[in-house]
Amino acid sequence: MxxxxxxxxxxxxxxxxxxxxxxxxxxxxxIDEIEIIEDGSSFAENALIxxxxxxxxxxxxxxxxxxxxxxxxxLLGGAPGIYSARYxxxxxxxxxxxxxxxxxxxxxxxxNSPAHYTxxxxxxxxxxxxxxxxxxxxRVISTPRGNKGFGYDPIFIPDGYNKTLGELDESIKAKLxxxxxxxRLIKPIIMMLKERA
Numbered sequence: 639m640x641x642x643x644x645x646x647x648x649x650x651x652x653x654x655x656x657x658x659x660x661x662x663x664x665x666x667x668x669i670d671e672i673e674i675i676e677d678g679s680s681f682a683e684n685a686l687i688x689x690x691x692x693x694x695x696x697x698x699x700x701x702x703x704x705x706x707x708x709x710x711x712x713l714l715g716g717a718p719g720i721y722s723a724r725y726x727x728x729x730x731x732x733x734x735x736x737x738x739x740x741x742x743x744x745x746x747x748x749x750n751s752p753a754h755y756t757x758x759x760x761x762x763x764x765x766x767x768x769x770x771x772x773x774x775x776x777r778v779i780s781t782p783r784g785n786k787g788f789g790y791d792p793i794f795i796p797d798g799y800n801k802t803l804g805e806l807d808e809s810i811k812a813k814l815x816x817x818x819x820x821x822r823l824i825k826p827i828i829m830m831l832k833e834r835a
């Protein structure tokens with residue numbers, strides 16, 4: 639039974655593989671890339687949309703995992719939220735999205751704001767659908783620091799730390815991250831599904 643990840647984001651794929659401690663196959667290695675419209679109103683809905691689309695296209699015994707995650711910034715009314723990957727514009731780069739957050743903070747005369755990351759992980763298999771969540775709380779700053787990680791990592795400082803995710807070692811990030819927390823919850827579900835196969 640294959641474990642397929644419904645993502646083309648290489649940063650997420652690397653993080654999943656490391657945290658799952660098993661072989662995770664990106665969907666584009668087994669099927670042609672397809673366009674998936676993420677029109678859900680929550681992280682959970684968007685994760686399920688992605689997982690279902692890949693699962694139905696595979697039409698086999700694979701377990702498909704999809705992630706929808708993003709950052710919500712208090713000062714910005716919870717934005718970018720579910721639009722984190724396209725905050726600056728459709729098809730925006732990480733750098734463009736990061737700069738838009740910095741610009742929005744500076745427009746408000748703020749150098750930081752409370753914020754949190756959310757990760758919704760959806761599993762779709764022939765035995766059913768499951769969704770789990772993980773969160774990481776902290777604050778964003780208007781001056782990027784560090785070049786590790788991806789996305790908004792250079793401006794996010796987790797609670798209890800004085801370094802950004804862009805500065806922290808991967809081993810620390812793996813314990814703290816919203817995705818790591820969600821993966822810890824999803825592991826027993828995957829084990830159960832594999833035992834049923």
